[in-house]
Structures are given as C-alpha cells and as structure tokens.
Amino acid sequence: KQEVTQIPAALSVPEGENLVLNCSFTDSAIYNLQWFRQDPGKGLTSLLLIQSSQREQTSGRLNASLDKSSGRSTLYIAASQPGDSATYLCAVIRNYGQNFVFGPGTRLSVLP
C-alpha cells in the first residue's frame, strides 16, 4: 500500500528566503507525482506535475524534482513571498487511471 509523507509539517520563514519542501513515498513504482497548493477554506490548485520518466519540472519560482529510486520529491520555492503562504500537498499515482494518494501537507507561512 502506497504511503506518502511530508516533512516538515509546518514551516515559517521570512520573506525572500529560498525554501525546500519534502515528500516521500513508499512504493517507487509511480506513474506520476503532483504538487498542489491549498489555501484556507479552499480546494486544491495544481502547481506542478512530474511524469515518472522526468527528473524535474519548473514553473516560475517553483521547481519540483523527482527521484523515484529513493522515493522522494522536493518542491523548491525561490524568493518566497507572503502570498506563498498556504498548505502544500504532494500526491502520487501508481498506474494510469488510478487515483492520487495524498501526503498530509506542509503548512507554509511566509512572514513579511
């Protein structure tokens, strides 16, 4: 059974810092991995999707990497801003057509 964990559970940084969020999964046989953002009281917004054959994806100040063999993914946020404050969740799919298994999320606070 696939299990997804995220460390740290919460993180508070001053504005402008670069930061890394971590995601680990127990079964390396994944189809793809996705990072989501969740704002309080709202649904999830997709940030980056990494296919199993890829090593990383970039979007603006966000960079996500994937190391299947070690069962790890990282989300790098450059030059953090208060607007980045949210909960960040990673999710993995084992096979095409199956469903996401989500991690518990990392709650990020960026202080002005």
Added chain:
Amino acid sequence: EAGVAQSPRYKIIEKRQSVAFWCNPISGHATLYWYQQILGQGPKLLIQFQNNGVVDDSQLPKDRFSAERLKGVDSTLKIQPAKLEDSAVYLCASSLVRPGIGETQYFGPGTRLLVL
C-alpha cells in the same frame, strides 16, 4: 471556464442526522471524484465516477455513505446517519478523462461539515 462548483459551503448537523452535498464538475469532464479531508490530513478518495458509472468506491463507508452521478454530470454525496468522525471537508474534483500525462484533477472549494 467555470470551475468545479460545490454546495453548500458549510454544514452543521447533529450526529445521527443525514446530510447531502452537491457537486457540478467542469463541463465536459467525464471523471468525477469525491474526497474526504480530515483536519491536518491529505484528501482521501471516497468514490470515483467515470461518466455515471462507479470506477472505485473501495474506501467509501457504504453502510452510511452513498453517492450518485445522474446523467454523468452532477453528483450528490449523502451521509446517513452522520457520526462525529465524519466532520471533515468534502472535496469534489473532476478531470477530462483520467489522471495521466499532462492531465490533472480540478478541485472545487469543498463543503466543510461539522457533526455535533
């Protein structure tokens, strides 16, 4: 493009009462999902529909939860009777076909349920 719509946004009920949630997916999205998100946890899939057929309901507590998707569009999720541990946010999501290369799930804002 309109997003996934859910109603109500908030609901407070007493245990043993029944409650229903409604979801309208993005137009043209064949796949619809209901997730339960307990505070401090990631979403957990309850049921997945492909058009109006059930693809996966293995984690749906079928003794008290039911869901339907009429005509392959809107969907309702019902809890009867509710228990205290059902307090959570219920998220609806839809995708064009299935999760895969370049595809993703689009989430609604959720319904926050509190069972007293």
